[in-house]
Amino acid sequence: MKLEKILDKLGSLEKNSFIKIIDNIISKNPKNLKEINSILSSSDKGLKSVDNQNISKIFSLISSEFQEHIKCEFQEITNQLDVLIDIIIRDGNCIMKQDWFSRLYDDELKNLKSNLKDLNTDFEDEKSELSISRKRDYKIYKACLHTAYNNDKINNRDAKITSDELSIILTLSKHLGLSQEEIKLINYSILPIQKIDIQEVIKSLKNIGVIFYSTKENTIYVADEMVRILRKVREKEVAQKFYRRTLILLKEPIINQIAKEHNIDRKKSYSEKIEKIINGGVPFTNLLLNNIYKMGSNLTEKKKTLNELCEKGLNISTLKGSTLDEKINSLIEHFENVERDEKVGISIDGYDKLLTELNETLTGLNQQIRTQFELQEEYVLKADFLLDYNIKPRDILDLIEKNDLNSFIKEYGVKQRGDNILNILDHYKDVENLYLENYENVAYRNLNILKENGIIVKESELGIKFEELTKVIFKDLGFNLDDTLKNQLNTKNDLMDLLINLGNDEIIIIECKTSKERGYNKFSSVSRQLKSYQNVALKSNLRIVKILLIAPEFSDDFVTDCEMDTEMNLSLITASTLLNISEAFKTSKYTEFPHVLFRDIVINEERIIKALSK
Known part of the structure; x- marks a missing residue:
């Protein structure tokens, strides 16, 4: 849900922490101060009297400063901020009732403790599938973290990791090629895992400005714009749905290769391994730089593989750049643009019709979507409901098995030649409504966005x-x-x-x-x-x-x-x-x-x- 829409739902007290943080950032002369002042000049009473649309605009102007503000909060390593942010940035967790958030938090801690136990066993077991080089990487990172955390105790101070130590630790983890999940597990092998009262959790997240909490509705809201910032803080370059969209194009031997590299059980099913890779926080850039290629591939072969993945698999023909890094950055930028765009790709009516007919054909789809996106509602196959969670038709179709998609296509007379998902989207396109949903893009003559949203026009x-x-x-x-x-x-x-x-x-x-x-x-x-x-x-x-x-x-x-x-x-x-x-x-x-x-x-x-x- 967009920030402006969330702010419209809340009272002034519920927005207060967020407004204070923005006010504090503005007082420190951010780089876009001139543009911010031009917005504030229309109000005599400061930020609190600015309308929600303009607060949203100001937030976009100070997003880089807000990101730094969140990074500073990570210095307090006992606040479990890594665990909590990993929950709220997952697709489908941007709107949660308090009891549902509490359940997700409990599950996260249980999984963490279970995975930590498995990791300690792998450390000690000489016959574990963990390679010698990977064990070495883990031990190096753990030893450095242990020193950074405990050297304060030697000097009779509270255990703490300073900002300088944290930057060194992050650099080390990056060069060792550790995923966020691997980092998190090693961190909590040193730090004690203690469950924090859920009210305290909500209060702390609200105080640093990353969530809003409606007391009346007993509901947590995380703005789409905030999720993008938090993903950057956690170095997760793309949303889970785009990560999944990329991984499902890879053959199982490549998926196994990635799983082995990051200590993921290769005996699991193909789809389970993909979800483990996504949830494990394996950096998307690292994946595309090193992990998706056959062993021994040279640079030219890697570029060719990446081009084919984007053009034939993802249907993206506008990838920029000549180097591998430039091409990957272009792909990430493409996914960011698709995510920011509020348009659905088909009309809202078409989306509702698609969901209804999918549900009639595929038994268990409603439960599958609920589970995949961790949604609390009993029935979730409603266009308006899913769009509040930024879940679009393509995101739903990406989750359906190939055989089920083929059956659906035959039953509803969808064109069978070419890409199945694109054919389904085209089948449910309501042209007039689709044009109206893209009215602003037409006004801006934005041909690229129109094309991405399924509109071909001169x-x-x-x-x-x-x-x-x-x-x-x-x-x-x-x-x-x-x-x-x-x-x-x-x-x-x-x-x-x-x-x-x-x-x-x-x-x-x-x-x-x-x-x-x-x-x-x-x-x-x-x-x-x-x-x-x-x-x-x-x-x-x-x-x-x-x-x-x-x-x-x-x-x-x-x-x-x-x-x-x-x-x-x-x-x-x-x-x-x-x-x-x-x-x-x-x-x-x-x-x-x-x-x-x-x-x-x-x-x-x-x-x-x-x-x-x-």
Whole structure:
């Protein structure tokens, strides 16, 4: 769930710890201070009076400083922060009831103790499958950690690992190629594992700003943006679902090779080994640099294997870079972009239909999804519910066995040639709804994101498509889009995009502008165009109630010029604002949108949505 949406659910007291941390970071002059101050300048009472949308924007501007703040918390090594963060960053754990979180915490400690026992046995057993070189790596790391932790006791101080010692220990673990799970196990072979009261756990996580806790709902929330930061802190470069998507393309001998390297039981099933690799925190970069290739592969062969994995397996043809490192970084960046994008790849209605029909065909799917993503709800196959957890259609299909997918495809008449998962997604695509969900991407003329979301369109068609989608949205708002009157008014030189007929010779004129550039900044040209439309309408004795300009965003200069204009009754609406207003309207009591709400220079989304909810 996005940070802004979580903040909307909470009271001021529940947000207080988080706000204090951001305030503290701002007071230390972060690198994006200028942009932050421009947001804060609209409020006289500081950060606490800033709306949730802008708090979310400020958080994105201080994300690197927040990451450093979390890293500092790891110096207190008895707080089990590694264990707790590994729980809350797992796919599906971003929303949890307190009792469910308590159960996951108990299970994590039990597993940790059991795995620690197995590790100690492997240390002592000469016949264990743990290789001599791996035992050596473990012993080196353990000896260094033991010294760092206990040297304070020698000097009659509390045992502690300083920031300098921690940085050396982390460097050592990286060069020894240890996974996060291996590091964690060795750490807790030295540190005592003690269960902390769950209320104390929640309080400590809340105080450092990584979770929100709703007392009313008894629920923990972890924002999607926070999960990405915490993954970086734990050096897990991609979400579990993307890791899995990559691993399932590898043959079992390669999976066994990775399992052997990281002390994972190779007797387990193929899917169990994949989950162990993912949950074990084997670094994704290390995996793609060293572990997925046949023994003895040279650099050229490795590049070829990685290219084939991305192009044929992951259907990514836009991998950048010439070196292996550059290609891997490009793949990680691709997965980050896919995760940040709120669009689903098919429409919401299509997602619901897919889930319903999958459930009818595949017995046990609901329980499989619950188990895989550690979800507490009894029935989870609902699009809106899963999207709150950032679980998309592709993430569900990745979990289904190949034979089951083939059976499903045959039963529902899905195209069988080519990639099964892409064919299923294409089959459940609702084109109009999909375009509407990508309305902002159309406004920004973002062809790459549109393509990734299943929309193939020529760049030359995006302007017309944006106009068509805007028309659909205003129709959904209950307005009369009068093409006949518009065509009567239009001349060779003056072609209005859209016209709303309010009756009694009153109209609203709508102009739609797409732009690749951030901050639409062409007021002089667009104002001449709109004034020309205005003159044509006035000559026909029509009263112009409002002129609306829709664009992806507007620069500060554009807004200022608009405020200074005295000849037009012009309001500016961003594409995202219009779409969010349309969504809020669907659940309101109105059958036609009250156009009097369009009274700001820049339409205030929050104010209008509040007005619609009354």
